[in-house]
Amino acid sequence: MSIVVVGSVGIDTIETPFGKEENVLGGSASYFSLAASNFTDVHVVSSVGNDFPSAYSELLYSRGVDTEGIEVGAGETFRWEGRYGYDMKDPETISVTLGVLGSFDPVVPGKHRDTKYLFLANTDPEIQMKVLDQINSPRIVACDTMNFWIENKPQRLKELLGRVNILIINDSEARQLSEESLVTKAAKKIMSMGPEFLIVKRGEHGALLFSQEDLFCAPSYLLEQVLDPTGAGDTFAGGFMGYVASQDKNLDFAGLKKGVAYGSVIASFTVEDFSVRRLGSLRKEEIKERYGQFLKLSAM
Amino acid sequence: MSIVVVGSVGIDTIETPFGKEENVLGGSASYFSLAASNFTDVHVVSSVGNDFPSAYSELLYSRGVDTEGIEVGAGETFRWEGRYGYDMKDPETISVTLGVLGSFDPVVPGKHRDTKYLFLANTDPEIQMKVLDQINSPRIVACDTMNFWIENKPQRLKELLGRVNILIINDSEARQLSEESLVTKAAKKIMSMGPEFLIVKRGEHGALLFSQEDLFCAPSYLLEQVLDPTGAGDTFAGGFMGYVASQDKNLDFAGLKKGVAYGSVIASFTVEDFSVRRLGSLRKEEIKERYGQFLKLSAM
Numbered sequence: 205m206s207i208v209v210v211g212s213v214g215i216d217t218i219e220t221p222f223g224k225e226e227n228v229l230g231g232s233a234s235y236f237s238l239a240a241s242n243f244t245d246v247h248v249v250s251s252v253g254n255d256f257p258s259a260y261s262e263l264l265y266s267r268g269v270d271t272e273g274i275e276v277g278a279g280e281t282f283r284w285e286g287r288y289g290y291d292m293k294d295p296e297t298i299s300v301t302l303g304v305l306g307s308f309d310p311v312v313p314g315k316h317r318d319t320k321y322l323f324l325a326n327t328d329p330e331i332q333m334k335v336l337d338q339i340n341s342p343r344i345v346a347c348d349t350m351n352f353w354i355e356n357k358p359q360r361l362k363e364l365l366g367r368v369n370i371l372i373i374n375d376s377e378a379r380q381l382s383e384e385s386l387v388t389k390a391a392k393k394i395m396s397m398g399p400e401f402l403i404v405k406r407g408e409h410g411a412l413l414f415s416q417e418d419l420f421c422a423p424s425y426l427l428e429q430v431l432d433p434t435g436a437g438d439t440f441a442g443g444f445m446g447y448v449a450s451q452d453k454n455l456d457f458a459g460l461k462k463g464v465a466y467g468s469v470i471a472s473f474t475v476e477d478f479s480v481r482r483l484g485s486l487r488k489e490e491i492k493e494r495y496g497q498f499l500k501l502s503a504m
Numbered sequence: 505m506s507i508v509v510v511g512s513v514g515i516d517t518i519e520t521p522f523g524k525e526e527n528v529l530g531g532s533a534s535y536f537s538l539a540a541s542n543f544t545d546v547h548v549v550s551s552v553g554n555d556f557p558s559a560y561s562e563l564l565y566s567r568g569v570d571t572e573g574i575e576v577g578a579g580e581t582f583r584w585e586g587r588y589g590y591d592m593k594d595p596e597t598i599s600v601t602l603g604v605l606g607s608f609d610p611v612v613p614g615k616h617r618d619t620k621y622l623f624l625a626n627t628d629p630e631i632q633m634k635v636l637d638q639i640n641s642p643r644i645v646a647c648d649t650m651n652f653w654i655e656n657k658p659q660r661l662k663e664l665l666g667r668v669n670i671l672i673i674n675d676s677e678a679r680q681l682s683e684e685s686l687v688t689k690a691a692k693k694i695m696s697m698g699p700e701f702l703i704v705k706r707g708e709h710g711a712l713l714f715s716q717e718d719l720f721c722a723p724s725y726l727l728e729q730v731l732d733p734t735g736a737g738d739t740f741a742g743g744f745m746g747y748v749a750s751q752d753k754n755l756d757f758a759g760l761k762k763g764v765a766y767g768s769v770i771a772s773f774t775v776e777d778f779s780v781r782r783l784g785s786l787r788k789e790e791i792k793e794r795y796g797q798f799l800k801l802s803a804m
Contacts, residue, residue, distance in 0.1 A: 290685055385590055387708075388728045408687075409709035412726075421710075421801045423721035428688045461804055501721045502802040504761055 211325025239442025443470030511625025539742025743770030
């Protein structure tokens, strides 16, 4: 079954200790959809300006991503410039231009309103809810968020959390949202806000999948080269949702565990090169091979 | 087969956001031996002052730890006072008194010089080598170290590493020792210094076991209560070595993986209460039960 994703499509300039790339494809929905498209069809709902390079639309399209829901507005595309230090975490934002995303009023194309799988990438919870309102009867709704919305729109965010099945956030966000320092306590509190399942991303330390009864601890695939960590979390979400939607079954913990494993595997490719470059050339056999290695990593 | 461990036996005063305990049993060899004694006999080589409470010697003895090699010197016992913040990591040292450990000249009792399993807990690499020199033909030598020795005695430490089978350190120490930021690269470089196996402890994120050919990624058992993280790493090492020595086989990766799992499990008990309190009352059935839960954590 196909997935609808709402999120940003933008242009990044990224500096890491290993290089600098200017005006490359970025945005949460770009990473998500390129990851998920390895498993199923993906329809992107977003907005770009009339300066958005056609080569980037073509790249998405060439990987099977449906870009019809990306509205081209009069104005600039969302741009982000960031710099990573040697720890390759928490980049410093050098500049950010919201552009047309600043007045984004998302419209899900009519033919996709019956989608069963919806991912609300990190953005204003009011926009996330506007999209959710347009979907008739989704089977699985997953969302991301970030510290900015936890601080600035806590009520709207809680309203949203009451309506989603799966929340996918990183560990510092989980602590902030729950006001608990131990992740086990944080998870219980967050699940009491609505989501049946919680995925806590821990970067190089892997990810945790929680339900009320179960817990799965996934390692991170360990790389010998990390050039650019941008988009790893959105890629993870894309690999996860892509696998889950491709199975098109009721949510069960065993299936979600495999989704977490695929999310980790696809994310491990993303960070090997700048921007979406590695995702743009990823082959099914590469995913299969690394998935096998991934399973071996924590097998007793 | 029994284990000889050299390390500190001391008296701690520990403050965490959840309480303060004064003059409790501490020291790397205390935690190590109480953990390892769940699997096999442990002989401690250390030194305490004549102020060392007999109740602490009795506690060790009651758990099957041989304290004959703990020399009682004229002077004070090693004391450490530390305080943890809410992140429960990297305690601030409020005071430290070396006491008799300052002039410790370790002597392994003659009857233990044929031991096959030796653990050199974190201390001056010259002292670690003095102990190693007294062991006739050990089968497995494992050691720990810390940033202080990496900075201040790099040559002696490298000499030691050329003589051990297994190094057990935490991730920041691995990065510092190797001058590599990615743990995969760090591991290769460290193994080229001597150890056939490297274990990188990652606190709440578990542990990694490396050999030249293999890699195992162990989760951390996730707790709902952490009162005092002191000694978790030494406990891990004790559980690991205890299991490995109890098997008394040639080193194979599958056996070492089980050792890592047992180390993680025993360490998860330690942090549930202050000092060695939880280790002092730990029952075999509790270990067995949590080991089963641990295996489930990352099973696909």
